[in-house]
Amino acid sequence: MSICSRQTARSIATEERYGARIYAPLDIVIERGHGCWVEDLDGKRYLDCLSAYSAVNFGHSHPDLVAAATAQLARITLTSRAFRNTELPAFLEELCTAFDFEMALPMNTGAEAVETALKTARKWAYEVKGVPPDEAEIIVCRNNFHGRTIAVVGFSTEAAYRRGFGPFAPGFRVVPYGNVDALEDAFSERTAAFLVEPIQGEAGVIVPPAGYLRQALALCREAQVLLIADEIQTGLGRTGTLLACDHEGVEPDIAVVGKSLGGGLYPVSAVMASSEVLGLFRPGDHGSTFSGNPLGAAIGRAVLRLLDDDALLASVAGTGARLLAELRDLESPIVREVRGRGLMIGIELSVPARPLCERLAHAGVLCKETHGTVLRVSPPLILDEEAAGWLMTELAAVLEA
Ligand SMILES: Cc1ncc(COP(=O)(O)O)c(C=O)c1O
Numbered sequence: 195m196s197i198c199s200r201q202t203a204r205s206i207a208t209e210e211r212y213g214a215r216i217y218a219p220l221d222i223v224i225e226r227g228h229g230c231w232v233e234d235l236d237g238k239r240y241l242d243c244l245s246a247y248s249a250v251n252f253g254h255s256h257p258d259l260v261a262a263a264t265a266q267l268a269r270i271t272l273t274s275r276a277f278r279n280t281e282l283p284a285f286l287e288e289l290c291t292a293f294d295f296e297m298a299l300p301m302n303t304g305a306e307a308v309e310t311a312l313k314t315a316r317k318w319a320y321e322v323k324g325v326p327p328d329e330a331e332i333i334v335c336r337n338n339f340h341g342r343t344i345a346v347v348g349f350s351t352e353a354a355y356r357r358g359f360g361p362f363a364p365g366f367r368v369v370p371y372g373n374v375d376a377l378e379d380a381f382s383e384r385t386a387a388f389l390v391e392p393i394q395g396e397a398g399v400i401v402p403p404a405g406y407l408r409q410a411l412a413l414c415r416e417a418q419v420l421l422i423a424d425e426i427q428t429g430l431g432r433t434g435t436l437l438a439c440d441h442e443g444v445e446p447d448i449a450v451v452g453k454s455l456g457g458g459l460y461p462v463s464a465v466m467a468s469s470e471v472l473g474l475f476r477p478g479d480h481g482s483t484f485s486g487n488p489l490g491a492a493i494g495r496a497v498l499r500l501l502d503d504d505a506l507l508a509s510v511a512g513t514g515a516r517l518l519a520e521l522r523d524l525e526s527p528i529v530r531e532v533r534g535r536g537l538m539i540g541i542e543l544s545v546p547a548r549p550l551c552e553r554l555a556h557a558g559v560l561c562k563e564t565h566g567t568v569l570r571v572s573p574p575l576i577l578d579e580e581a582a583g584w585l586m587t588e589l590a591a592v593l594e595a
Pocket of ligand 1: 247303304305306308339340341342391395396424425426427428452453
């Protein structure tokens with residue numbers, strides 16, 4: 195890769211010197227972005243095909259989102275929930291209406307919302323299902339990714355996420371992803387919930403067999419177990435429907451959304467469920483200083499307005515299907531499999547993906563590898579046909595070279 199001006203080198207050196215190195219970023223220093231495109235310190239433009247791990251679904255600095263945020267910034271940004279604010283009620287109502295849930299509990303990051311969903315499910319297990327105190331169990335999937343808090347990495351099956359961070363919280367049981375028989379076998383009277391990603395993103399864009407979520411939901415209903423769908427990455431249009439569960443007509447008991455609910459401007463996440471479930475919380479049970487703050491709520495409301503657009507969802511489904519088909523048609527000796535749905539695409543390679551990411555960056559396409567050999571392609575949902583065509587040309591050039 196062509197490196198780089200002195201200011202770029204200095205910026206990287208400063209970050210490396212003072213920052214804890216929890217990521218291994220490509221050495222591109224982004225200074226600005228607009229729509230699907232970003233620009234680095236040296237003025238080179240790139241098509242963003244990571245979208246901040248799906249947090250920038252509407253592109254960078256979307257004018258409606260910037261306008262909503264700017265207006266709210268000038269009014270009030272944080273009250274804490276010790277008091278009420280004008281934006282939160284409307285945000286809650288619009289969120290519940292958009293996703294057809296009775297109640298919602300806003301949080302900030304995805305991991306925080308997952309933790310909240312786990313607490314919700316345990317509370318429900320004790321107060322409604324009648325599980326004996328401190329015995330509730332939550333079933334999770336092999337190769338799951340739900341964030342990086344200690345409870346969440348405690349039930350990860352990825353050694354690198356866990357190593358050095360124990361001891362972990364008990365009460366989780368792991369089953370293979372995509373296998374309903376294993377799920378059924380794992381149920382017990384103490385099972386509170388089954389936590390699942392409709393498509394496993396960080397695991398390398400793993401799409402479960404058709405019907406998996408529907409069958410899992412039926413089993414959960416039979417066994418009085420809550421199905422928690424982690425839609426933090428798959429939700430909000432990423433796969434061509436509002437939630438990825440919609441592809442199977444599955445209405446989870448609890449849905450967790452985040453990432454692009456904040457439009458890439460601000461961390462906003464939420465747990466949504468019935469009032470039978472979320473209505474169990476009483477003042478003092480749970481909290482977060484920034485939860486439901488007016489700035490996040492105003493941005494969330496603007497995001498929901500952008501999402502209320504059937505043409506956008508249809509375009510994601512259509513563009514995604516075309517990209518998937520064209521990628522599958524490539525004559526590349528290093529492509530093992532192309533997986534995905536909508537604009538959530540993973541290309542499994544027979545070689546390390548990192549050098550390809552670097553070559554793509556050189557060509558003006560920003561992608562990131564996951565799990566060593568998977569090249570992830572998840573551009574903003576607003577990707578137009580021209581940009582999609584250009585992207586395909588660049589991907590083909592690098593993959594077929
Ligand atoms: C499915 C899923 N759940 C949870 C998270 C964690 O979200 P956050 O990084 O905002 O804590 C992620 C992040 O990639 C995710 O993909």
